Amino acid sequence: xxxxxxxxxxxxxxxxxxxxxxxxxxxxxxxxxxxxxxxxxxxxxxxxxxxxxxxxxxxxxxxxxxxxxxxxxxxxxxxxxxxxxxxxxxxxxxxxxxxxxxxxxxxxxx
Amino acid sequence: xxxxxxxxxxxxxxxxxxxxxxxxxxxxxxxxxxxxxxxxxxxxxxxxxxxxxxxxxxxxxxxxxxxxxxxxxxxxxxxxxxxxxxxxxxxxxxxxxxxxxxxxxxxxxxxxxxx
Numbered sequence: 001x002x003x004x005x006x007x008x009x010x011x012x013x014x015x016x017x018x019x020x021x022x023x024x025x026x027x028x029x030x031x032x033x034x035x036x037x038x039x040x041x042x043x044x045x046x047x048x049x050x051x052x053x054x055x056x057x058x059x060x061x062x063x064x065x066x067x068x069x070x071x072x073x074x075x076x077x078x079x080x081x082x083x084x085x086x087x088x089x090x091x092x093x094x095x096x097x098x099x100x101x102x103x104x105x106x107x108x109x110x
Numbered sequence: 111x112x113x114x115x116x117x118x119x120x121x122x123x124x125x126x127x128x129x130x131x132x133x134x135x136x137x138x139x140x141x142x143x144x145x146x147x148x149x150x151x152x153x154x155x156x157x158x159x160x161x162x163x164x165x166x167x168x169x170x171x172x173x174x175x176x177x178x179x180x181x182x183x184x185x186x187x188x189x190x191x192x193x194x195x196x197x198x199x200x201x202x203x204x205x206x207x208x209x210x211x212x213x214x215x216x217x218x219x220x221x222x223x224x225x
Contacts, residue, residue: 004152032212043114044153044200044216086152095166096143096204096212100152 002027004089006101013077014109021072021104023061023087032090033063033070034098039083047072047085057081077108112137114203114217122223123191131186131220133201141206142184143214144176147198159184160206188222196224 003026013019025031035047048056050063050070061072070087084105088098115134123129135142141160145153155168159178173189182203188195198221202214 043218046213049213088152090212095158095160096141096206096214097155097158097166097168098143098145098153098214099155100145102150102152 002089002091002099004087004099004101006085006087006104008104009102010105010107012107012109015079016076019072019074019077019081019106019108021085021087021106023070023072023101025068025070025087025089027068027089027091029091031063033061034088034090035059035061035070035072036086036088036100037083038086044086077106079108079110082106082108114201114215116199116201116217116220118220119218120221120223122225124225125191125193127191127224128187128189129191129222131188131199131201131222133184133186133203133217135182135184135201135203136215139203139205139215140182141204142178142182143202143204144184144186145200145202146170147200147219148194149197153200156186191224193224196222198222 005024033050037047038044059074084103086103087101117132143158144156147153156170158166162178175187178184198219200219201217
């Protein structure tokens with residue numbers, strides 16, 4: 001079965017520290033991976049997707065098929081990065097169904 | 111550009127009752143997906159509608175049903191409510207078919223409490 005695992009419920013760091021939010025997936029096919037973010041009192045929104053290979057707000061994520069991981073990284077955390085982050089997997093099923101992890105709350109302290 | 115809007119934002123029902131949740135998709139989008147998010151969990155896929163047809167369904171019983179209208183707005187109906195149906199219900203719209211990026215645009219959700 002398809003599954004996304006985010007092992008940390010909460011990640012607390014100081015401003016300027018590096019951040020790595022972990023995501024592992026299980027899927028036998030060719031996955032498409034996403035990171036969605038929810039800032040306080042805002043709706044869930046797309047942060048980045050592995051296909052685009054972009055850096056958004058200083059965040060990057062590399063798909064590692066060997067380790068079935070898609071960890072989200074940022075070298076220097078900012079207070080405005082505090083939010084709930086969800087890793088999600090999309091399968092090539094003919095329709096778009098996202099399988100979400102349980103989320104990691106990132107708290108960046110001054 | 112109008113974003114995804116959902117109504118109602120909060121509602122309380124009792125076991126056995128029925129509920130209808132509504133969603134207006136973002137302008138230009140033809141696909142609507144519904145997700146259930148229980149407390150402390152990630153969103154879980156219920157189903158998706160593309161051009162008024164259900165074209166994908168998650169692991170939810172038939173008492174969860176939906177509709178999509180010609181203007182691409184959508185409804186989620188849940189019959190015979192159970193306590194475990196208490197959750198945040200998220201609607202997401204996207205542009206499906208050729209030219210679509212697959213990015214989902216979420217509404218703020220409808221929080222359902224079943225007593």
